Amino acid sequence: MERARSSPASTLVSRTIGIDAPAFAAAFDALPAPRTTWNAPDDALVLGSGAAATLTASGPDRFAAIRAGADDLFDSGDVHAGTEAARPRLFGGFAFHEGGCDGDPWGPFPEARFVLPRVQVTFADNGAWLTVNAVGDDARPDAVEERLAEERDRLAGLSTADRPPRPGIAATRRTTSREAWRESVEAAVDRIRGGDLRKVVLAQALEADLAAEFPRPATLDRLAEKYPDCHRYYFEPDAAGSVFFGATPERLVALRGRTVETDALAGTTGRGETPAEDEWLARELLDDAKNVHEHELVAETVREQLEPFAASISAGERRVRRLATVQHLHTPITAELSADRHVLDLVEALHPTPAVGGLPPDRALETIHDTEPFDRGWYAAPVGWIDAAGNGAFAVAIRSAVATASRATLFAGVGLVADSDPDREWDEVQLKYRPILDELEADR
Numbered sequence: 242m243e244r245a246r247s248s249p250a251s252t253l254v255s256r257t258i259g260i261d262a263p264a265f266a267a268a269f270d271a272l273p274a275p276r277t278t279w280n281a282p283d284d285a286l287v288l289g290s291g292a293a294a295t296l297t298a299s300g301p302d303r304f305a306a307i308r309a310g311a312d313d314l315f316d317s318g319d320v321h322a323g324t325e326a327a328r329p330r331l332f333g334g335f336a337f338h339e340g341g342c343d344g345d346p347w348g349p350f351p352e353a354r355f356v357l358p359r360v361q362v363t364f365a366d367n368g369a370w371l372t373v374n375a376v377g378d379d380a381r382p383d384a385v386e387e388r389l390a391e392e393r394d395r396l397a398g399l400s401t402a403d404r405p406p407r408p409g410i411a412a413t414r415r416t417t418s419r420e421a422w423r424e425s426v427e428a429a430v431d432r433i434r435g436g437d438l439r440k441v442v443l444a445q446a447l448e449a450d451l452a453a454e455f456p457r458p459a460t461l462d463r464l465a466e467k468y469p470d471c472h473r474y475y476f477e478p479d480a481a482g483s484v485f486f487g488a489t490p491e492r493l494v495a496l497r498g499r500t501v502e503t504d505a506l507a508g509t510t511g512r513g514e515t516p517a518e519d520e521w522l523a524r525e526l527l528d529d530a531k532n533v534h535e536h537e538l539v540a541e542t543v544r545e546q547l548e549p550f551a552a553s554i555s556a557g558e559r560r561v562r563r564l565a566t567v568q569h570l571h572t573p574i575t576a577e578l579s580a581d582r583h584v585l586d587l588v589e590a591l592h593p594t595p596a597v598g599g600l601p602p603d604r605a606l607e608t609i610h611d612t613e614p615f616d617r618g619w620y621a622a623p624v625g626w627i628d629a630a631g632n633g634a635f636a637v638a639i640r641s642a643v644a645t646a647s648r649a650t651l652f653a654g655v656g657l658v659a660d661s662d663p664d665r666e667w668d669e670v671q672l673k674y675r676p677i678l679d680e681l682e683a684d685r
């Protein structure tokens with residue numbers, strides 16, 4: 242097994258103080274790359290800068306390797322967090338497939354990368370908090386406290402500028418032509434009808450040349466305003482300028498103590514022009530046999546995948562989740578574990594759910610690999626955080642893009658079952674680009 246590589250292991254020193262909340266965009270611009278942000282509906286907004294420790298791993302054991310690295314890192318700590326939201330947490334994610342980061346634009350992204358930010362601003366319900374973490378040679382309480390005072394000064398005098406406009410798109414290129422898509426969907430549907438597969442999720446990528454530099458914090462602010470119920474994430478793998486970011490409606494798993502929360506999310510329709518049309522579309526989605534079947538395969542599989550870990554599992558009622566650009570079938574699922582577990586045990590067991598992979602998993606993954614003409618990288622893979630207790634929260638990184646200042650590659654996929662129609666599925670892919678595309682296209 243490859244061990245996670247990290248900065249030299251030694252005591253972690255972490256200090257936090259309360260500060261006057263800076264404007265998010267101003268703080269983001271003031272702090273050096275690589276930056277990380279995490280923002281979930283039931284969590285504080287975290288803005289991280291630099292790395293006190295970085296864990297990377299690759300191959301089939303990447304989940305276990307990151308867990309071992311996290312255990313080492315959190316093994317001995319001198320932590321004064323002040324508030325729970327600012328406790329030391331590792332933020333990061335995994336590649337969808339092993340070997341899935343080989344090609345462009347994924348070069349800077351390892352197959353697993355987690356970072357304990359060097360400097361962290363936490364915007365919580367109980368105020369704003371500034372944290373400095375250190376591991377290794379400079380992990381001395383006096384040095385950390387000195388740095389904390391410097392960072393507080395850096396963030397105190399920030400002025401807020403007007404929000405820059407969306408960059409605009411100069412040109413786009415698709416990885417998949419309409420004809421190639423039709424052929425791939427028909428081939429997948431034939432395999433499903435032949436009994437070789439039950440479901441597979443095929444995706445496309447859309448490359449966009451940006452007309453101006455991509456305004457990072459402004460884009461994150463806009464996504465937060467438009468998708469408050471989604472998990473928003475932003476990961477810079479190094480200081481060279483690449484980023485993977487998005488706003489996903491799909492939680493993979495959250496673990497606190499022995500309580501697990503997860504979602505089955507699959508089955509999609511559009512938004513209406515009026516509230517009545519929205520209602521009509523939602524009703525039609527709830528009654529549509531193809532979408533319900535596509536959804537139930539996910540809900541059933543998530544329950545089965547949790548079973549070996551759980552003392553009890555309960556699923557809520559299937560309902561419609563309405564987002565700014567689409568509506569989905571959604572079943573909330575909760576479980577109580579029969580023993581203590583690390584969140585990464587659950588991440589490994591659940592990834593990929595049939596909402597982004599398929600069934601049976603091996604055949605679906607092989608089909609994805611053989612069909613899609615691009616590397617998924619971190620698209621549709623787990624992103625989130627881990628703490629010292631083994632608790633954590635992970636989302637499925639859909640509605641996402643990997644970008645530099647001048648180019649973004651967007652990803653979107655659809656679940657295929659026996660009666661999927663290639664043209665309808667094409668239209669659904671275009672809808673799923675909207676959350677990111679809307680933030681890159683010029684203001685009208």
Ligand SMILES: C=C(O[C@H]1C=CC=C(C(=O)O)[C@@H]1O)C(=O)O
Nearest residue numbers: 507508509596639653654655656
């Ligand atoms: C794979 C994606 O969406 C998944 C999540 C919700 C609904 C889905 C669907 O209806 O096909 C997909 O399974 C994506 O947005 O790229």
